[in-house]
Structure formats: structure tokens, C-alpha cells
Amino acid sequence: MIDILDHILIAVRDLKQAEQTYTRILGRLPTWKGEHPGLGSANLIYRLRNTYLEFVEATGEGPFGDIIRNKLEKSGEGLLGLAFGTVNADLCVKYLRGKGLNPTDPLPGSGTDADGQTRAWRNIMLKPEETGGLFMFIIEQADRLALPLSPLAPGVTGAQAAETVDHVVIETPERDAAITFYKDKLGLRLALDHTIEKWGVRQLFFRFGGITLEIITPIAKDKQPTEDNLWGMAYRCPNVESMQARLKAAGATMSDVTRGRKKGTMVATIKPETHGIPTILIGPDLAA
Numbered sequence: 001m002i003d004i005l006d007h008i009l010i011a012v013r014d015l016k017q018a019e020q021t022y023t024r025i026l027g028r029l030p031t032w033k034g035e036h037p038g039l040g041s042a043n044l045i046y047r048l049r050n051t052y053l054e055f056v057e058a059t060g061e062g063p064f065g066d067i068i069r070n071k072l073e074k075s076g077e078g079l080l081g082l083a084f085g086t087v088n089a090d091l092c093v094k095y096l097r098g099k100g101l102n103p104t105d106p107l108p109g110s111g112t113d114a115d116g117q118t119r120a121w122r123n124i125m126l127k128p129e130e131t132g133g134l135f136m137f138i139i140e141q142a143d144r145l146a147l148p149l150s151p152l153a154p155g156v157t158g159a160q161a162a163e164t165v166d167h168v169v170i171e172t173p174e175r176d177a178a179i180t181f182y183k184d185k186l187g188l189r190l191a192l193d194h195t196i197e198k199w200g201v202r203q204l205f206f207r208f209g210g211i212t213l214e215i216i217t218p219i220a221k222d223k224q225p226t227e228d229n230l231w232g233m234a235y236r237c238p239n240v241e242s243m244q245a246r247l248k249a250a251g252a253t254m255s256d257v258t259r260g261r262k263k264g265t266m267v268a269t270i271k272p273e274t275h276g277i278p279t280i281l282i283g284p285d286l287a288a
Contacts (some may be wrong), residue, residue, distance in 0.1 A: 001092040002186055005210030006085030006139050007045075007052045008168060008233070011071045011078065012275050015044045015057045021273055022046060022055070024250050026235070027161030027243065028150035034113035035081070038118070040065025047147045048166040050210040055275075056080065067135065078276030079230035081135030084186070089140035090120045096138075099185045101130055106140065109228075119146045132172060132181065132228035160246040162235040166282050167205075167212035169232040173224040175202055175217045182206050188213065190235050195219070232278035240266040240283040 012018040015033075023029060032045035033051075040062020044055040054092045058065040058072075071080050086092040089106035096103045106122035120142040127132065152161055172178050179220055183206070192205040200223070204215040216231075218224050229252075237243045241257050248254050253271035260267040270279040 001086050001088070002188065002208065003087065004083045005051050005140065005165075005168070005213070006083045006212045007054050008082060008165065009080040009135070010053060010055045010275065010277065011068045011080040012055050012057055013072060013077060015042060015055060018055045018057075018275055019044055021275060022053070023153050024252065025162070025247065025270060025274070025279070027152070027153050027246065029153050029158040031147055031150045032113045032117065033115075034111050035059065036064055036111065041068055045147060046150045048164050049149065052147060055082075055166075069134075076276050077196070079233070081125075081137070082230070083145075084136070084138045085137055085142050086124075086138050087223060089124055089138070092138055092140070093124055095187070096124070096185070099187075101185055102127055103138070105109060115195040117146070119143070130181070130185075132174065132177065134170070134228050134230060150277050151201050156246065157242070159239040159242045160237075161243065162237050162281075164236045166213055166234040166236040167214045168230070169226045169278075170213065170215045171229040171231045172217055173226065174217055174228070175215070177205065178204060178217075178228075182213065182215070185218075205256075232280075234267075234280045234282050237281055237283045239286065240281050241286075243281055243283075244268040259285065262263045 019030060026046055028046055030044050031047045040058060040060045041064045042057050042059045046053045056068055083279040093103050104125040104126055108122050110120040112118045119234045122140045124138040126136045182188045188206040188208050191207040195202045200219050202217045206213040244254050244257050255269040257266055257268045264285050265282055266285050268281045
């Protein structure tokens with residue numbers, strides 16, 4: 001029933017600052033700027049090839065504004081939630097209830113951006129007590145192509161820009177519970193389950209819709225989080241060295257480019273400011 005990671009929600013205090021930061025990081029311009037009437041929030045969207053990033057700011061009274069404020073007060077800016085995608089919300093609700101979950105009925109929603117573009121969707125909200133405490137929902141977009149790919153920023157080439165989200169990282173102290181929820185309840189494909197002693201972690205890799213959800217549990221009890229935590233992200237780009245050089249020239253603090261853990265890849269880490277999200281770039285080893 002779930003076929004994609006529709007979008008990733010990121011809570012920030014100031015959308016204008018987030019726009020400056022992520023136009024620089026991604027090398028792309030936002031494709032949507034709008035508000036959520038009655039929800040107490042505004043948003044800014046960057047569409048990549050396999051998902052989109054939705055930055056949200058609390059702007060007034062409303063249920064979503066409250067969620068954003070609670071996140072900022074608890075842990076600061078950063079990853080707020082995940083929206084999985086389905087093509088049929090009614091069948092998805094039936095499937096989830098058959099798996100023992102208690103989702104809401106599909107809830108209609110719509111939005112209009114500053115340029116008059118409109119979108120419509122239906123959301124299935126998941127209960128935090130069933131998601132490990134994380135903010136998650138499932139969305140059926142009326143038109144998945146309503147958001148065009150974010151265009152390149154001025155002066156940026158395709159080789160210097162992010163193309164996709166490679167993976168999203170979640171920390172959990174409850175590895176077995178994570179398998180039950182993501183594999184057995186949501187129906188995501190568990191592609192790999194292994195322990196790497198030298199890194200001190202157990203890793204689960206769920207792959208679907210051209211993206212990976214990586215769930216990690218530190219082996220040492222004293223290093224395990226007390227609760228599930230949306231932790232970090234990796235962007236895939238055609239040429240890590242070119243993108244790293246562009247970001248350094250723009251004033252970003254970057255690590256050196258090194259070979260990745262996965263054979264045939266190169267990686268580089270983006271230091272703050274990333275609005276609270278540990279972030280790496282990953283791409284092919286062009287010399288291989």
C-alpha cells in the first residue's frame with residue numbers, strides 16, 4: 001500500500017533563513033511557498049527526483065503550529081516527521097487496520113501557494129504510540145506531478161546540485177519493535193539487517209520508492225537513545241567533489257571528500273548550518 005516516501009518534514013524557526021540555507025546546500029530553488037490555513041503554519045518546498053522536502057514554520061494558533069512549536073521547544077530545529085505515499089488512501093486504511101494499526105480515516109486537505117498553484121491530498125494520520133513516538137502519516141496526492149522538480153539555482157550546474165534523497169536515518173533503542181512496525185505493519189521491504197561490530201551499531205535498511213530508510217541501534221546500552229529519533233539525511237548528487245567545492249566557495253564548512261562505506265561511492269559531510277540535521281552527500285566514485 002505504501003510505495004514511496006512522499007515527503008520529509010523539517011521544522012524551522014524562520015522559513016526565509018531556511019530558504020537561504022537550503023538553496024545553497026541543494027543548489028536548487030524552492031518550488032512551492034504557501035500556508036496552511038487554520039493549521040497555524042507556513043511551508044517551503046524543494047522537490048527532488050524521488051521525494052520532496054517540506055520546511056515548516058509555526059505562524060499562529062493551530063494544531064500543526066502546535067506540533068512545530070513542541071518540536072522546537074523539545075529538541076530544536078530538525079527533522080519533524082515522515083509522510084509515506086500511497087495511491088489509494090481507502091485501501092491503505094483497510095490494509096493498516098488489518099495489520100492491527102489504528103489509523104484515521106482519510107482526511108481531505110488542499111493548499112494554494114503564493115503564485116496561485118493549488119494542490120489537493122488526503123492524509124491518513126498514524127498514532128504516535130504506534131510509530132515509536134514519531135510524527136508520521138500517509139498521504140494520497142491528487143496529482144503527484146503537481147509539484148515540479150526544483151530548478152537549479154542561478155550559477156549552479158547539474159553536477160553541483162542534489163538530485164535525490166539517498167537515505168533518512170532513524171535512531172531507535174527498540175530494533176525488534178522497528179522491524180515489527182516498518183516491515184510487518186507498514187509493509188516496507190527489509191533489504192538488509194546486520195550488525196557491524198567495529199562501528200558499534202545494528203542497522204536495518206528498508207528500501208522502497210528509490211529511497212532507503214536506515215534504522216540504527218547502538219550496540220552499547222549506554223549509547224542507545226531513550227526513544228526513537230529522526231536523526232539525519234544523505235543527498236545523492238552526480239559529482240560529490242564538484243558539489244563540495246561549490247559549497248565551500250559559498251562559505252559552507254565541509255569535510256574532505258572521501259570514499260564511502262559502500263563500494264564505488266564518494267562522500268562528504270556538510271557541517272552546520274543545516275538547521276539541526278546531520279547531513280552527508282553521496283555520489284559515484286568517478287575514478288573507479
